[in-house]
Amino acid sequence: MLHRIWLGFFVVAFISALYQWLGLGDAGVFQRMVTALFDMAGLAVELAIGLIGLMALWLGIVAIGEASGLVDKLARLLSPLFTRLMPEVPRGHPAISSMTLNFAANMLGLDNAATPLGIKAMKDLQSLNPTPAVASNAQILFLVLNTSAVTLFPVTILLYRAQLGAPDPAAVFIPILIATCCSTLAGLLVTAWVQRIRLADTVVLAFLGGGFALLLALVGWFATLSASELQRQSSLVSNLLIIVLIMLFLVVAHRRAVNVYDTFIEGARQGFETAIAIIPYLLAMLAAIGVFRASGAMEIAMTGLRDLVSLGGWDTRWVDAMPTALMKPLSGSGARAMMIDTMNTFGVDSFQGRLAATMQGSTETTFYVLAVYFGAVGIRHTRHAVACGLAADVAGIGAAIAVAYWFYGGLQ
Secondary structure, three states: OHHHHHHHHHHHHHHHHHHHHHHOOOOOHHHHHHHHHHHHHHHHHHHHHHHHHHHHHHHHHHHHHHHHOHHHHHHHHHHHHHHHHOOOOOOOOHHHHHHHHHHHHHHOOOHHHHHHHHHHHHHHHHOOOOOOOEOOHHHHHHHHHHHOOOOOOOHHHHHHHHHOOOOOHHHHHHHHHHHHHHHHHHHHHHHHHHHOOOOOOHHHHHHHHHHHHHHHHHHHHHHOOOHHHHHHHHHHHHHHHHHHHHHHHHHHHHHOOOOHHHHHHHHHHHHHHHHHHHHHHHHHHHHHHHHHHHOOHHHHHHHHHHHHHHHOOOOOHHHHHHHHHHHOOOOHHHHHHHHHHHHHHHOOOOHHHHHHHHHHHHOOOHHHHHHHHHHHOOOOEOOOHHHHHHHHHHHHHHHHHHHHHHHHOOOO
16 A cells, blocks of 8 residues: 555646646746755655664663563563454563553653664564564554554643743643544554454453553643643653663663673664665655655645635634644654744744644654654555554544634634
8 A cells, every 4th residue: 555655646746746837837846846856865864864873772772671671571561451452462572562662752752762662663573473574463553553652741842832932832732632642542443443453351441541540640730730840840751761761771681690781782783774774765755755745736735625614614724734734644844844834824822823733743754654664674565554544643633623622712
């Protein structure tokens, strides 16, 4: 399916470019498309090079954690849940702890840590894959949950709002949390339906119920904090947990007579090799996205949507924030740019500005994550991964719009 989507980006972009040229007289559209191709080629290498250090660092740390035995204990603790959601993953398998560390990093908003840990988890799952070129059920479910992962600390969005002059940058915090929870739940339900996973299980319901209870408790605590205190606490908790985790791995491994330096070097070497292997997959996806944007296809889609909503006599304010939503599955930096543009155009605390921020925090960059994670292990046939990931995205965006009218409906 992925190859059809990739081809579709180019075909739609070319048709849009022909319309821009023959219909609107814009002969420069082809130059913009070629420039976008070259720019994306450079960006793919830059991103991969940026990942090398992070991959090496975190896979080195995880290698120490595995040698300490702590990662194995974490895997055994969560085995009852994952063996029900992913029956092909054996109880206590290293993939379980890798996935858990990745989900924890995503929840804390630690993007730099989440990506290397996610790739590590995907490689662990690949070791169980009987057909290496085809995504397994477990890999698909992991990717869908990853692209829709709940983020407890959307620090980046709050900082952008603060920089743009919002008197209460954290005003969007609870709406973002609600929207991203809806995205994650939808991703789980859709994938479980496709893979025929039985969610009506005592263990699964206990884990999910406990997770949501903890989430509600955190929301209650966050709601009592001021905007500045929320940002301070989120930064403190995130960074403290990273340092504590690293020190715990180091100390326990040392007490078990593990050569922590050599173990780190071996793990870091694997991170370097993985980051280099990602480049072709990342380049392919970024090139398609760049051409699609440069052709004007995105703007045509937005104009058509706005006209359609107007014909129905409905409020069109939410359409002004849709560039962020449409860009988010394709490019994190592109969606961030769209969010900032919406805030600048309509006001950081306008309905459109707050909705764009909520959309930005509601889902992840599905195609980027798919290209990086699957590319790291050489998967070419993604089966239902794209459809389930996009279903989670649609649920997150829909929830963002609904919660925006609930929280900000009276704003202009």
